[in-house]
Amino acid sequence: MAKLPKYYELLNIDYRPPKGNWMDTPVDIRPGIYCYPARPEVLKKASMNDRSDWKKYWVVEDEDWGLPDDWKERLLNKMRDMLSKYRTFKVYMDICVRCGACADKCHYFLGSGDPFNMPVLRAELLRSVYRGEFTTTGKILGRIAGARKLTKDVLRQIWYYMFQCSQCRRCSVFCPYGIDTAEITIMAREIMNELGMNIAWIQESVTKCLFTGNHLGLQPQTYKECIDCMLADIEEYVGITIDPSWNRKGAEILFVVPSGDVFADPGIFTLAGYLMLLEHIGLDYTWSTYASEGGDFGFFTANEVAKRMNGKIYREAKRLGVKWILGGECGHMWRVLNQYMTTWHGPIDFLEEPVSPITGTKFENAKAHKMVHISEFTADLIKHGKLKLDPSRNDRLRVTYHDSCNPSRGMGLYEEPRYIIKSVCNHFFEMPRNTIREQTFCCGSGSGLNASENMELRLRGGFPRQNALRYVRDKYGVNMLACICAIDRAAFPTAQQYWNPDVGVCGITELVANALIMEGEGPRTHNLRGFEIATWEPRP
């Protein structure tokens, strides 16, 4: 046992402020911060490196990881390959001037105070290796040029901190060169994936999705059952019987949602919202059990895996012969759909340019991609007066809107959700300007980091957002946080149970459905969650 410190020394005993050179600061891998490694059998099932060539079972907290002999060569080869394939990677490795503008923009830095969570330093972890292994000046000048060799300790550090970035891109907004730390983290993760150094939470979802079609691993009958369950709820609380179609050929539209909405509370209520909305307008659409996932956890492993997972959507659209695709509320799903999907699989000539069959609106911004976001679609419906709405049903709610990172900074979806909320709710309040829109704070659990074993990381990473939420809660009595991301809907209830236990979480379509006056509906005394509308107090 350590010697008993004097009372005023207590504060110095457990937190070691980094001294001297950050390159020499050994990494202290702490439980509660890191995620458990992917299981070998799950990696193998996905035909990814399953670490069978490692010398021992990978235990993250061990000093010796038992890396294979040629670990360094393989990582560097992969890195070289990535540098030649991505201009982003190469340019971002070269041009940072360390101006420090990004340093205090990361929610993980703000919540933890750990300097390695400053985006610039997170990137420098990899950049120093780039300089030391790939540039002439770095090889000659070494430390003077800010270069270092890739060693086992450096690898530990990189692994630890690359899985403390939620790829939210907030820092990139402030970078004078547009350097995107998310991109660097994506590259780093793909490089480490070469050795099978992935985390369980991501990999379980990936492998399940590859074969069952969705992250949760719901088999077709279960997937359908989950939705049937919501249909029963709708029947009970709304008095409407809905009978959606499954894997139906010849439907006009294929509807794809993040599978998180199919299962966990409160996402399921957003799902109920989709069902009611699409039934109400009489859309000719179908669900698919094969393309039953809009999200793409493969995006958090490697480009190829992401593409393998995402490929099912267009394939299914082609098989069913639909005209275009409608996508549900999800964050990274839309970053992938928007910025990667057509490039991976295009050109998409077997589908038609999306046109809303209800309003006749052409979605010209989705001309090549053939996929429309549910918020764009709903906003158009409301604008054209196609929905009969009674916002007073949401009067118990004092709503604020969380701009989910990816649709914001990876797509530019800012106004549609706000327009919808304002149409279906009477009480809407914005959080402070420097915490919303392009400056929005991450929920703290993005990019596959919403495992449970890293709860401390998630909670402190979520603190900046929760702090802004507390502000509007105190000032305006906000009791509901609306968002358009399935990860948000999974992560926020947890974060709020810790930070703001009296603010609930919902998807926007749930709000729409509650306000929606459907033909033939029964008395709407209860909302979709089964609470009495008149007395409901939302809880996370």
Add this chain to the structure above:
Amino acid sequence: MDVKVSLGIALGAVLAIILIAFFGAQVPGLQPIFGIFLPYAAFVIFIGGFIYRVVQWGRSPVPFRIPTTCGQQKTLPWIKQNKLECPSSTLGVIGRMFFEVFFFRSLFKHTKAEMADGNIIYSPSKWIWAGALLFHYSFLIIVIRHLRLFMVPIPGFVKGLDTLDGILQVGVPGLYLTDVLLLVALAYLFIRRLAVPKMRYISLPADYFPLVLIFCIGATGILMRYFIRVDIVSVKQLTVGLASLHPVMPKGIGVIFFIHVALVSSLFIYFPFSKLMHAGGVFLSPGRNLANTNREKMHVNPWNYPVDIHSYEDYENDFREKMKAAGIPVERE
């Protein structure tokens, strides 16, 4: 890197350049090396290196179109698009890059005055934007002003700039505003790196070196103009000779001039191999220089390749009986 070591390396390197030039230029016969050979070599290395780096970047593919969208996308006609922060056309991209390059827009973004406790608070980051802008523009104007040493006759805009820069009309010869501003801005950038703990923590010798180097360039320039005068006619003879590719080495130029030239040459040589290349890189940054039109126009990845996608047939084979039992249609009974 420890701050003392970093500083030591940066200061030492600059001092070495100064000393080499100081002694070298006084050795009979070596002046042409410092006055003619070095500037030519530096110029060639700078141009060649710069082009090489940019071509290297330019040749690396842009597999995906991933701009950071900081404003409303182009969508339904009644929703106003933010054409600057989320451009959907080349013109928009040019606009975005223009504000980025000429006004450091991203750096400015978080620098608005904030109200806190009823007082207006300027976050410290406001100064980094001002300092950076001041430095870059002063440097640019000084570079343009120097054209008058290389051109006969002196172009009108150089003369005009000269007049404008000396508008204060303090002292003889007239004090240039940019000379002072450059040094002030550099001093700020330098002190910021030293005084702000987080900056000190992330700074490398490569961050201090250019600051010290450019500071010394400015300082020797000012010394030469106001204090240790050099014969301007001889200098112009040399510089015009250099520019017209008929170099001559006039006699009687003070040693301070050679120190100045050696420092400038060092900067030119150092430039392409360092972070200073952000000057070229900013134009090639895919986070900024692409339009957000992925859904409108397909972006082509030059190294795209087919991957193994778990097919619907395999999927149905796995689950056919369960699907049938659940009433989900199947392809093959």
Add this chain to the structure above:
Amino acid sequence: MDLKRLLKEKRDSIADRWVQAVQETYPHLTVEFFRKQRNEFANPVGFEISRTMGPLFDELLKDVNDPERLSSLIDNVIKVRAVQDFEPSGAVAIVFLLKKIIRKELAKEIREGELFEDLMEFESRIDYLALLAFDVYMRRRERVWRVKLNEFVRARPFLIEDGTGAMCLSYKIRQEQKQGKKTGLSEGLDIFGQDGAR
């Protein structure tokens, strides 16, 4: 002259020092950021510290301390520290920093005025606050575990059946981590072995 009056006179400087001392439990470059960045949303942790320590000191100075209010105030800071890289002792030790500050700030007055009894009385209050802080810290830690549990319950698809009952994935991997090898728990467990969630 009694100690309380002295403390009240020096209220601002003591409160400031306390804020500073709490900030200094973080890495030095973070401390500087906490101080400089005044926007409460751009600097949530620094904000919580600076808005808490003053009122907390005021509350201690009252004749009768309200434990509810003390707890809710100290919670502002403890809730953050409970999920940061602090040991439990480090998380609650911020309370004791006040003793050090007072002894230093009022050393002369206490010695000359022989106010040791007063000092002991006031320090007892600080000890009391420390106990409250410990309660708050534990409540926060309990809540961390409770939200974890809630998450398992909510996310049932990640519960795995292994024949002996439900077993959570994270637990299983933790077992494997502990033993440094596969436990066999997952042997024969195929991800398709479970029938979805039900």
